[in-house]
Amino acid sequence: MSPPHQPTSINPNSLKIQLAYRFLHNLNNINTKRSNLDHTQINRKSHRVKVAAYASMAFVTGSRRAWSRSILRKIRNRGVLARIKKRVDHKASRVRVHHHLNARSTKRRNPSCSNPNGDYIDPSGNLGLEVKLRKLVPGAVMMDACGLLDETADYIKCLATQVEVMRTLVDLYSTI
Amino acid sequence: MNVVSPEMLMSVYERQQARMKLQQQQSFVNENENDHFSALLQDIKPVPCMQNGWPDLSNDQFPSLMVDEKINKRKTHEDHKLEVECKENGVKEKKVKVCSQEESTKTSSKSNVGEDKKQDFIHVRARRGQATDSHSLAERVRREKISERMKYLQELVPGCSKITGKAGMLDEIINYVQSLQKQVEFLSMKLASLHPRFDSDIDNLITKEMFELSAVGYSSEIASSAYFQLNSLLEMGNSPIDMMLRRSMANSAKCDMGW
Numbered sequence: 001m002s003p004p005h006q007p008t009s010i011n012p013n014s015l016k017i018q019l020a021y022r023f024l025h026n027l028n029n030i031n032t033k034r035s036n037l038d039h040t041q042i043n044r045k046s047h048r049v050k051v052a053a054y055a056s057m058a059f060v061t062g063s064r065r066a067w068s069r070s071i072l073r074k075i076r077n078r079g080v081l082a083r084i085k086k087r088v089d090h091k092a093s094r095v096r097v098h099h100h101l102n103a104r105s106t107k108r109r110n111p112s113c114s115n116p117n118g119d120y121i122d123p124s125g126n127l128g129l130e131v132k133l134r135k136l137v138p139g140a141v142m143m144d145a146c147g148l149l150d151e152t153a154d155y156i157k158c159l160a161t162q163v164e165v166m167r168t169l170v171d172l173y174s175t176i
Numbered sequence: 177m178n179v180v181s182p183e184m185l186m187s188v189y190e191r192q193q194a195r196m197k198l199q200q201q202q203s204f205v206n207e208n209e210n211d212h213f214s215a216l217l218q219d220i221k222p223v224p225c226m227q228n229g230w231p232d233l234s235n236d237q238f239p240s241l242m243v244d245e246k247i248n249k250r251k252t253h254e255d256h257k258l259e260v261e262c263k264e265n266g267v268k269e270k271k272v273k274v275c276s277q278e279e280s281t282k283t284s285s286k287s288n289v290g291e292d293k294k295q296d297f298i299h300v301r302a303r304r305g306q307a308t309d310s311h312s313l314a315e316r317v318r319r320e321k322i323s324e325r326m327k328y329l330q331e332l333v334p335g336c337s338k339i340t341g342k343a344g345m346l347d348e349i350i351n352y353v354q355s356l357q358k359q360v361e362f363l364s365m366k367l368a369s370l371h372p373r374f375d376s377d378i379d380n381l382i383t384k385e386m387f388e389l390s391a392v393g394y395s396s397e398i399a400s401s402a403y404f405q406l407n408s409l410l411e412m413g414n415s416p417i418d419m420m421l422r423r424s425m426a427n428s429a430k431c432d433m434g435w
Contacts, residue, residue, distance in 0.1 A: 027367070046361075046368035053360055129346040136353045146318065149325035152349060156332050159356040166363040173370040 015158070018060045020165045026052035051075070053166060057158050066147075067155050070139025 030048050058071035133152060134141045140151045326345055330336045333352045339345055 042365070042368055046365035049364035049368045050361055053364055129343060129350060132350050133346060133353070136350060136357070146321050146325065149322060149329060152353070153325065153329050153332055156329070156349075156353060156356070159353070159360065163356055163359050163363065166360065166367065170363055170366050170370065173367070 015060065015161050016165060019056055019158075019161055020169075022056035022059050023053060023162070023165055023169075026056050051078075053162055057162050061154070061158060065151060065154050066139040066143065067137055067151050068139075068158075074138075 027049065030045070030052055054071050055075055058068040058075070061068035063069055063072075130145065130148070134143070134148060137148070137152050137155050140148050143151065326342065329349055330339075330345060333348055336345060336348050339348055
């Protein structure tokens with residue numbers, strides 16, 4: 001089912017395949033890059049896996065959508081920041097930069113880091129919810145309501161397929 | 177208020193309705209309002225009390241929306257088409273001045289569901305008082321877009337078919353997006369804990385087979401005749417990922433056993 005305002009109907013099957021491919025590729029990169037087999041570093045690794053999941057989502061969707069563009073931008077900036085961090089580490093004190101970067105990364109790390117706002121008391125009654133939604137969907141903060149709903153729909157579709165892919169992977173890995 | 181008997185008006189307006197529908201099929205919103213104005217004049221002439229107010233209305237800021245909305249709250253949908261017209265014509269003269277004030281408040285209200293359904297008449301009225309109605313038109317279009325997208329979202333989000341109203345829907349959507357994101361986080365943690373058990377050979381195998389399968393998948397999509405093949409592939413396992421992951425697991429198991 002594709003509504004009239006979305007001319008390109010995304011075939012869920014192809015989306016799943018693309019997502020799976022891309023996600024596995026990213027996972028592979030994670031494993032070969034740094035060996036984090038240590039149990040204490042599982043948090044960091046899980047964070048990397050999550051970033052890989054979002055990255056694969058954004059990569060598959062490409063530049064068509066604002067949310068994918070914003071995710072890609074974040075990831076690229078993250079890479080730039082990592083390089084800057086390496087450079088600065090040689091010069092300035094490590095602690096200061098480390099804290100600074102951690103603060104910045106924690107801000108960007110959790111897309112689901114929505115503060116439990118509760119509904120604003122508004123005459124229209126919808127404003128608080130809309131703001132919440134804008135914070136949830138990446139890259140949709142400065143957007144009119146129409147586009148926001150559009151982005152949300154696409155984002156939900158992609159997220160759902162990504163969750164499905166990950167779930168099947170987990171099932172397969174756990175059964176063997 | 178309107179004193180004219182409804183039965184008399186009904187017959188007149190039935191005719192008018194038929195004629196307007198014909199006209200509407202031929203014309204669009206941007207057409208010159210005066211043509212339809214005169215056409216409507218002809219239709220309504222037999223009703224005595226209506227004649228006086230007509231020539232003034234082309235210049236007035238008549239927001240037909242306002243009248244509609246007031247009536248919507250009272251009437252049912254079946255009576256709309258006829259009675260709205262009656263009331264509108266009866267009330268026009270008296271409420272022309274009040275209309276311009278109330279329009280801004282009324283058009284921003286959300287109780288416009290009834291209007292969206294009788295779209296034929298909306299087009300007709302927009303032609304008459306086009307100065308202010310351009311705003312209301314644009315707003316109406318915008319609102320319809322939003323409702324259209326909300327409907328699409330309703331189909332996407334599971335368990336939302338019962339919920340009507342923007343607020344509840346938005347709430348459900350937000351909850352769904354949050355739950356999806358938490359699921360991603362949870363699954364990534366699971367994957368992170370499960371993944372290092374296997375060596376990188378399996379990943380290479382997987383990505384290789386993935387690539388092959390995706391190549392097959394792409395080509396079969398381009399040639400839509402083979403599309404059904406893909407569907408059957410998908411139906412066989414949970415997904416083609418399953419299949420080829422199983423294959424790769426089997427291969428790796430063989431390798432392990434061979435050690």
